[in-house]
Amino acid sequence: MSEGWRPRDGLFVLSGSLEGPQGLRALAGAAGTLRRYVSRRSRSVGAQVHFPPHNGSMSSSADEEPRVFRAEGISYLRIPAPDPRRSAAFFEGVFGWRVDADRDDPSFEDGTGHVIGHFMADLSVAGEAGVQPYVFVERVDETLEKVVAHGGEVVRAPYPEGDLWVATFRDPAGNVIGVWQKGPWRRTE
DSSP states (O other): OOOOEEEEEEEEEESSOOOOHHHHHHHHHHHHHHHHHHHHHHHHTTOOOOOOOOOHHHHOOOTTOOOOOOSSOOOOEEESSSHHOOOOOOHHHHOOOEEEEESSEEEEEEESSEEEEEEEETTTOOOSSSSSEEEOOSOOHHHHHHHHHHEEEEEEEEETTTTTTEEEEEOTTEEEEEEEEEEEEOOOO
């Protein structure tokens, strides 16, 4: 990275500008960098340092890593998107994912903070032939309404799978994604 805060000689030094959205991202990144640096340093001297959660993506304990660092867990995705900003807006609107669309390959963080990634214009959309991720939701029917409202289409209507309800949809780019919920399915009125 060319911009941001870096520890140097016991101080945090800013490289880059604090103006505009780039500056805000540098400051946001600085919080995470400072948190990790202080946490590592405090452990080396036996101190306990606690930070408040940061938008759900950082833990509140100095002994824990950000949520994306989980052994054997899926933590990063590159989602094919001929129009990356449109795809970013779609996933933000449907699932509430945090997105940074101020770049050519918008980045995202899912609602749990466990999965991060980018929407990529240079990847081919696989449609139904590729890997199909499934997103856990509270209400499949409400999520499918959001899918349609944001330009997607339902591929397979909700169906039971054991004690789960599952459905698939196509995002505006053509990727097929699944959603599922636990318990009985009740259509919202």
